[in-house]
Amino acid sequence: MSIDPVELARALIACPSVTPATGAVFDVLEAALRPLGFDVHRFVRGEAPDGPVENLVALRGSGGPHFGFAGHLDVVPAGEGWTTDPYDAVIEDGVLTGRGANDMKSAIAAFVAAIPARQDAGSLSLLITGDEEGPATHGTVAIIDWLEERGIRPDMILIGEPTSEAALGDTIKIGRRGSVNMWIDVPGHQGHVAYPHRATNPVGTLARIVAELDGWTLDEGTDAFPPSNLEFTEVATPPGATNLIPGRASARLNIRFNNLQRGDDLVMRVTDVVKRHAPDGTVNALISGEAFLTPPGLLYDHVVSSIREEVGVEPTLSTSGGTSDGRFLIKLCPVVDFGLPNATMHKVGEHAAVEDIRALSRIYARVIEKALTPPTG
Template identity: 70%
Template sequence: MSIIDPVDLATKLISVPSVTPARGAVFDVVDEALSALGFTVHRFTLGAAPDGPTENMVAIREAGPGPHFGFAGHLDVVPAGEGWSGDPFSARIEDGRLIGRGANDMKSAIASMVAAVASIEQRRGTLSFLITGDEEGYATYGTPRIIDWLNERGIRPDMILIGEPTSELRLGDTVKIGRRGSVNMWLSVPGTQGHVAYPHKADNPVGALARIIAELDALHLDDGTDVFPPSNLEFTGLGTPTHASNVIPGEATAQLNIRFNNLQRGSELVERVTAIAQAIDSRANVRARISGEAFLTPPGELYDLVVGAIREETGEAPALSTSGGTSDGRFLVQLCPVVDFGLPNATMHKLDESAGVEDIRALARIYRRIVDKVVG
């Protein structure tokens, strides 16, 4: 057993810039730490711009027969943006908080995972880390390719814990047991460009697009379930190629996102939107990208392990939630039961992103309790 301070390790990780898609030096930090703990580390980089290149890591430590417990997460971060009070990639501690891009989402969680496995005596089973460099982007060469790597080698975890920041007000108050699906769509309606004074010589597509938007905006998808809120369609953009006040545009476009529960499927929603659009204007085109399907982990051993460890460490009785954005659980659920649990998420993606120093250390202790019960 070894002692690793998760705050120190998180500081090292934050101080290596790794805007998505990430590769290289930030993986070196985790590689060095896990290799020293007896993990066999496999790293592979795939893809090209714009969705890559992306680095992934699978680290495995075996101690004979027994269950296979996997930690999963990502080392990439969103761009820092302007307006930070200091260098976003030079981690610092102020007023008991670790500040830097990735402190909350989710380098501190990965540091806590490493600290957790360092402090236990693994007597049985398998521990693994499934770490990607592209969760904040489209994940084209990220976690789905990790799953390919595992499947090619016949490796299948029995349960996976993702370290996304799920807590709301206090560490341990919320665990994500599922996630909504997400699909982005881009609508376009063609027309014929012309002068506004000669509308008979042009074909304005804006009216048709407006009718499509009105129809979709009024669309009722479902009423939700006991564990999922209602599916929701939101328009996120409108446009025409010309900004002149005296030109009828040759095309009108809109973009939308649907966050959907497990009553819906992404492909079916694309078909439904396409049918509505083309019923109004047969020339309408719909292009879509499904980020992931909704998933729900049924009650079982993983639930009990995570909830039990949180109660033992914090006294919290966590809410079991499916709210919020997507996570790579949408992919990993193909392998086994998946739960997301991590730090309070108030500052994720914000300027001066931060995490409480004591929360980071407490998270490492919670993770330690979990893995100790599985392989200790």
């Protein structure tokens, strides 16, 4: 059976699947996988507001080596300003346009089209979630639980996130920074600005907290990671009149951190600063994931050599950018992210070059062949 990666990508894009995703888009993927000999398992986890989320695990073959591919079928909302229907998957001048064309339905289609018909070597799996763009509460974490309950563990996993920068193959992700969001709240006592002795203004206290944290140097980075950085994303007080001292002030921050740091330690350090300035202040935190790094090994070699052979590019091994579900999957085995050029991910008019999708499929085919060939010696 021969699958055209571009046509499969178009079929996936035609199924609106704003996170958290369930239903039709998984039907399309299952219909493509079953004729290739995969046992397809689908399960739904979670309830509103973070769910329900559908997940798919497709398995073929037995024994080792076991090569896994991970990805997500959920997308961010289309937004306004498209010149075409974001779910119509239009091809014009060699470019496929639609929500998910870049991140990352085309990569999933490219991998499916790359799967060999022969089934005489090793095992293949696809680990596909409908909850990567959202809270990721009931997605890949649930897939990992499903695999562990059945004693299934891939030897290596390739994630099809769009990692390339200027050209296909120029960048692969060998690790990702951790991410933690924190919400700081400083209480005060509301009052009239003309009678400050009858109120407690929290703004100055919060300003001192913000100034201290904004001046932090967390580390100088490593050979594999850039320096960790703290960025404030919001500072606010409740709406009020121009003559009203607010009763509280709040700030929100995000820290993207390398493997010199741990999320819990960073939360503790920020809390210490807040408590020193505002004993009644509070810090709430959400750690999206810890930093991780895949050490050099067979997975590096397979992906790098396949890119070099197919498109003649020597990829940069990077840990920059946002996080991915690799932060969960690293628990199972070595993980690398590699996919299309990412310039239009999440943007209005998201698109991918048709030839890039086809070339990506050919690269994936080389990776699969190498990964399913047992090492010699």
